[in-house]
Amino acid sequence: MSPEPKQKPLPGVAAIALYMFLLCLLGLLGVTQSKLPHFVLLFCVAFAAAGQGLFLQKRWGWALSLATVLLSSVYQMWRVVEFHEIPMLGIAIVNLLLFLYLIRPEVRVRMR
Numbered sequence: 001m002s003p004e005p006k007q008k009p010l011p012g013v014a015a016i017a018l019y020m021f022l023l024c025l026l027g028l029l030g031v032t033q034s035k036l037p038h039f040v041l042l043f044c045v046a047f048a049a050a051g052q053g054l055f056l057q058k059r060w061g062w063a064l065s066l067a068t069v070l071l072s073s074v075y076q077m078w079r080v081v082e083f084h085e086i087p088m089l090g091i092a093i094v095n096l097l098l099f100l101y102l103i104r105p106e107v108r109v110r111m112r
Contacts, residue, residue, distance in 0.1 A: 010110060013054055016098055020051030020065065023072070043072060062111040066102055069095040 009017070024047040030036035031044075046068045053061015073095035076088040101107065 007057070007110060009055060009057055010107060012101055013057070013107060013110070016065065016102065017051040017054035019098070020047045020054065020068070024048040024051070043068065043075075057111055059111045062102065062108070066099060069099045069102070073099070 024044045027036065027040045027044040027047065031038060031040050046064060050061055050064040050068050054065055055061075073092045076092035076095065079085045079088045080092065
């Protein structure tokens, strides 16, 4: 039995992986400038690992991406409610849309 040929990632999945790396860098920048709490570093590690897993089309990368965008969205909604940071609402909505894209059947099927 021959191994399955490697497929290129879907363009949306590749864009989400790049977004994960961008979130990682922004989190690192925020922590180093003391604008974000230190626990955000955990999110940064998760974002970087999820982006790598999505690029490789791994099931764990897909699952980690789902978890990180959902948890990030919850954190941003908390910041909107607690600190009245209205711009975070837009980012939370983007993360929820990414979550909805990632749970589509054609995306799940491509993950190995």
